[in-house]
Amino acid sequence: MESRTNPSPGTLPCCVAFSQLLGLTVVALTGAWLGLYRGGIAWESALQFNVHPLCMVIGLVFLQGDALLVYRVLRNEAKRTTKVLHGLLHGFAFIIALVGLVAVFDYHKKKGYADLYSLHSWCGILVFVLYFVQWLVGFSFFLFPGASFSLRSRYRPQHVFVGASIFLLSVGTALLGLKEALLFNLGAKYSTFEPEGVLANVLGLLLAGFGLVVLYILTRADWKRPPQAEEQALSMDFKTLTEGDSPGSQ
């Protein structure tokens, strides 16, 4: 029922601004939680654990979400520029997440704690591996020269869906980790509405909210990136085959 060719982004800038406000609040609130109630952050002490949630929220939630939004925000830039920025943001997010991963494994090793037993850790490792594979496959198809136009066109919808799924899994994994930290640290005090518990619950709701706002911007049909002139020319054969009309006539 929606027009696919509408070039006007309407309230897109407001929604993007709202997503950024939410995302930055999530990062700030994670920092505030760790600073106010968990003693802050350091690499060479018991505070090393705290590097993990902060890096994961910055990398696998905020930056990953922003990398997904690049195609909506830069709707009228050259596709190559947008692709490079999309790949760079994901690469940057991956490196930050890697630091967060090393921090928690190193902390566990120093303390003699078991690794990879919880649902949070299983989901986390799954997300991390999928994220790396998706980045590599995406790079091979879309940035590395060689993949044909038809191959890219066939792979694109799968790339978009898998990317959005990894993002949603990342948000879910962050919520599981937050819950784990609260139950480990607060125990029975969690049920007495301790300020730390209330702050972390609010952080959890904002994390879920950020995930859904990013998903809304991604899935709005009339906010999808309109094809540029050179892409229209390249896709002529496909449009003719699948829709029975020439894109050049627009």
Place this chain on the structure above:
Amino acid sequence: MESRTNPSPGTLPCCVAFSQLLGLTVVALTGAWLGLYRGGIAWESALQFNVHPLCMVIGLVFLQGDALLVYRVLRNEAKRTTKVLHGLLHGFAFIIALVGLVAVFDYHKKKGYADLYSLHSWCGILVFVLYFVQWLVGFSFFLFPGASFSLRSRYRPQHVFVGASIFLLSVGTALLGLKEALLFNLGAKYSTFEPEGVLANVLGLLLAGFGLVVLYILTRADWKRPPQAEEQALSMDFKTLTEGDSPGSQ
């Protein structure tokens, strides 16, 4: 890049069958977890708590997911039939979830436990209220006669997005609840790879998998319900206005 008018569902039946296999496995595994490790289910004892996870997984995960899939599975049935089934499945899911909600509040009251302090409970109440409001608004717009065709067309994309979001939040809330139950019940034993912990982790991954498979079926552009003849006639004004061609010419 994808054709919107392709009437062939391709691998849709296989994907729907896979989603049902996953969904039924999730329900069976929840039952197995409660039966094998949590003493089973009863209303008038400490086992009343166990009614909660089982009802929520059946109602707000499996049946809610299936209600979303009705428009993909019954692609060629009359729209009215599909709508009524969609509304009925959601209504049935809501009633089962209500029983699950009453069970946990009643159990907390009998035990003197605090209510609504955890992230799981905050997300759960949010999901429940949103689900009820969404059902009421959906019923008023799409089943109750009165809303104009243009109003329905404008509201439909919001209804679809909010519905999918509530479903994803439901899956996330179930994961948080599962994690909470594991940490409360197993405590330090969770890190020793107890069979209950491993089973519940697998259940968590399958829950997330069911959510993503339903989302995949919902979002595949070429699996969307093709407009029926009577809908095409009704939507003529809109298509003419937005796409500049007559749907009657197809």
